[in-house]
Amino acid sequence: MKGVLVDSNIILDVFLNDMKWADWSESTLEEYCVQTTLYINSVIYSEISIGFELIEDLESAMSKAGFQLLEIPKEALFLAGKVFVEYKKRKGIKTSPLPDFFIGAQAAVLDLALITRDVSRYKTYFPTVQLIAP
Numbered sequence: 308m309k310g311v312l313v314d315s316n317i318i319l320d321v322f323l324n325d326m327k328w329a330d331w332s333e334s335t336l337e338e339y340c341v342q343t344t345l346y347i348n349s350v351i352y353s354e355i356s357i358g359f360e361l362i363e364d365l366e367s368a369m370s371k372a373g374f375q376l377l378e379i380p381k382e383a384l385f386l387a388g389k390v391f392v393e394y395k396k397r398k399g400i401k402t403s404p405l406p407d408f409f410i411g412a413q414a415a416v417l418d419l420a421l422i423t424r425d426v427s428r429y430k431t432y433f434p435t436v437q438l439i440a441p
Contacts, residue, residue: 309417309418310420311343311344311345311346311421312377312419313346313351313421314423314424315354315355316423316425317332317422318332320333321333322358322359322368323358332422335439339422344375345374345375346377346419347374347375348378348379348409348410350379350410377417379413383417384409384412387405387409387412390411390412390432393432394408394432407425411432411436412433414429414436415433419436420436420437422439424440426438
């Protein structure tokens with residue numbers, strides 16, 4: 308396994324101690340952090356920033372958790388745009404923002420697994436991505 312991209316919902320489960328999902332998310336992260344590198348990208352970083360008042364607190368949490376920030380390659384950015392257009396043609400609803408497509412495209416282009424709870428969209432538009440989900 309080349310590494311695992313971790314969706315923001317998983318990280319926020321742990322950082323915000325979500326009553327329903329924190330235990331699953333935390334044990335899954337613990338399992339994979341000993342096997343491979345856990346990655347986030349700038350989109351995920353931005354999404355998880357909502358749980359913090361100060362950037363220094365976010366940086367500290369990221370460092371302690373061992374997440375590595377990975378740049379989104381141009382190929383993934385291009386793929387995200389193309390897949391988003393396909394999604395809109397299928398009458399996708401507005402609740403699915405473009406950022407999810409950046410995440411899925413990066414996992415697909417870099418051949419990374421993805422830990423997420425949003426399985427259906429990733430499975431539909433990025434069928435080659437190995438999903439790790441409840």
